[in-house]
Amino acid sequence: MEWGAERVHLSKRGGLQTVPFIIFSEGCERIVNTAVSANIIIYLTKEYHMGAAASAVIVFAYQAATNFLPIFGAILSDALWGRFLTISLTLFACTIGSVLLWLTTMVQTLVAEDCGNEDQNSQCCHSPTTLQLFVLLTSLVFLSIGASGVRPCSLPFGVDQFAHWSGTRKDRALKVLFSWYYVSMGGSAIISITLIVYLQDKLGWKIGFAISVAIMALATFLNIVTSPLYIKVKPQKSTWLSLVQVIFVAIRNRHIQFPEVGSGLQYHNPGGLEVLVPSRKMRFLNRACVLRVHTDRSNTEVLNDNSWNVCTVDQVEDLKRTLSVIPMWSAMITSLLIQQASFRVLQADTMDRRVGTTKFQMPAGSIAIFEVITFTLWSGCFDRFMLLVVQKITGREQVLSHKQKMGIGVLFSIASALAASAVEAFRRKQAIRQGLENNIYGVVNMSALWLAPQCVFAGLTSAFGSIGQMEFYYAELPKTMSSLAxxxxxxxxxxxxxxxxxxxxxIKVITARGGRIGWLPDNLNQGHYDYYYFLLALLGMAGFIYFVACCYWYEEPAPIQLVEPQEDETDGI
Known part of the structure; x- marks a missing residue:
């Protein structure tokens, strides 16, 4: 009766009803943080009167924290707090960060001095006070903390809502969840780059930052109100501890001999009917699960199965799965580097940004919209439409594996770098023909839409490479570590x-030796940014070779089932 009551209770919680709220919460966090990342350098230079270099350092530190902190949020979620509590706390932190950033425009003591028409570099224009800078940096810290929990936990938390489902019903629901999650990633970026940044520029920072406060306050409020709807899986405190135990015990047992082949009973297999031996991959870790026999005071042989003396086969295999993804993870960094190390905004600023025959001039920073739209459309349409067509043509259920998607993403990143190199070479020649070689502010008679192909390739890089990575990590790592994935x-x-x-x-140091201009001067027309992009393409090709090698050597560790003891037929007599 208790089990039946529990199933009825679970049936009223979780499921598809929770998906919109989970997606909405992460979307709000991404909208706010992406908008801040895109436009905060303008706020620092124009309102806080900071130099370009000092502003760039702050922006870099903020972006680095936003990308590095999720690894700690994932560990806290999987091992200590659980996903719902982690999301709730970090949503609140992001709201605090938004409020503090808004207060830097509202509270008089926190508002930087207005230089008016004076030169920002003049003595009449003072630098921000210590208090003003402290509040500003604190707001960015809280915004980064917001990303640290929401981003790694939202998708696994969504998966938790279907824990009581099974079969094809669960598979279809998870496809819907993943599809909408990918669309929300692109959609939130579109809203940030276009609407939020536009409102900040046109209506002012007070209203622009107030909108961010309203967005985060709504997301935090909805997260609390919808709390009764969610299935909240308890964290597995032993998950991370068990990985540490394996390393500790393997080092401690480094001098013991392995059991003979087929001696499955000498490996630690607590409970269950299956007797397993560990896989031969990373064999040095197998010593952690070898049972050692010692003699007690009565000269009776006893198996020492203390958790800090011996680990289970499953524990060893979980650590192997975690370590196995590291080479694959490192192989994808090159493609992400090509995406991040682009100067297309500076290129767009020197080109004709008029759209068609209209007078509307596209902001240089909005050139990334082609990448975001490509990612959003492809990730939203692939599983729903194109995948079904390809499945009918090939007759296969799984058209592309996770590793194949990642490989295609790497190839698209190379195509993006090659396209960027070709377009920049043509743009530079056109600028020299127009006599703009020494004019840093000159506009080349060439449409900025020529940059669209490389942006489309970058969007496809994310649609295949980034999504392939997330699916690969989620599939390969233990389910108790899905936030880490x-x-x-x-x-x-x-x-x-x-x-x-x-x-x-x-590159700047090497190519500018001997008083030369170098490849990457401030004036794009004097440099050779096309060489830089081509160098990135070469790095991408080397990265693809490394990726193929990692795929070739990658083998999913799996314990070998040695024997299945059968129940004694006389037990029932």
Missing amino acids: MALLPLAIGVANIAGTMIVKL
Whole structure:
């Protein structure tokens, strides 16, 4: 009776009714943080009178925190707080960050001095006070904390809502969840880049930041109100501890001999009917699950199965699965680097940005809209329409594996770099023909829409590569670590940002030796940004070779079933 009552209770919670609220919460967080990331440098330079270099450092630190913190949010979620509590706390933190940022435009002591018509570099224009800078940076810290929990936990939390479903019904529901999640990623970016940034520029920072406060307050309120609808899976505190135990015990047992082949009973298999031996991959970790026999005071042989002396076969295999994805994760950093290390906004600023024959001039920063729209349309339509057509043609249920999607994403990133190199070479020649080589503000008689192809390729890179990564990590890692699976992509983006910055600085130093202009001067017309993009394409090709090698050597660790003890037929007599 208790089990039946529990099933009735679960049937009223979770399911498709919760999906819109979960997607909405993450979408709101992405809208706010993406808008801040896109436009905060303008706020720092124009309102806080900071230099371009100092502003860039703050923006870089904020973006790095937004990408690196989700790994810690995932660990806290999986091991301590649970996904709902993690999402709730970080949504509240993001709301606090939005309020603090808005207060920097409203409270007189927090508002930076208005220079008026004075030159921002003059002595009459003072730098922001310590208090003003402290509140501003604190707001960005809280916004980053908001991303740290919402982004890695939202999709796994959505999956939790179908824990009581099974079969094809559950499979269809999960496809709907994943599809809408991908669409929300692109849709929130579109809203941020177009609507929110436009309102900040046209209506002012007070109204623009107030809109962000309203968005986050609504998301936080809805998350609390809809709390009774959710299925809240308890965190597995032992998950992360068990991984540490495997490493500790394997090192401790490094001198013991492996059991003979077929001696499955000498590996730790608590409970269950199956007797398993660990896989041979990363064999040094198998020592962690070898049972050791010692003699007690009565000279009786006893198996020492203390958790810090021996681990189970499943624990060892979970650690192997976690370690196995690291090479695949590293192989995708090159494609993300190509996406992050683009100067297309600066290129668009030197080109004709009129749309058709109208007088409307597209902002240079909005050139990324082609990438976002491509990602949104492809991710939203692929599973619903194109995949069904391809399935009918091929007769196969799974058209592309996760690794194939990732590989296609890498190839599209190379195509994006090659397209960028070709367009930039043509743009530079056109600028020189017009006599603009020494004119940094000159507009080349060439439409900015020539940059659209590389943006489309970048969008397809995300649609295949990024989505393929998330699905791969989610499928390969233990289900108790699904939040970590969602945090690995932002972590890779953060690493790609750092690597891209280092590459740019290195190229500047090397190519500008001996008083030469170099490849990447402030004046695009004097440099060779086309060479830079071609170098990125070469790095992408090397990365693709490395990716293929990782795919070739990748083998999903799986314990070997040695024997299945059968129940004693005399038990029932």
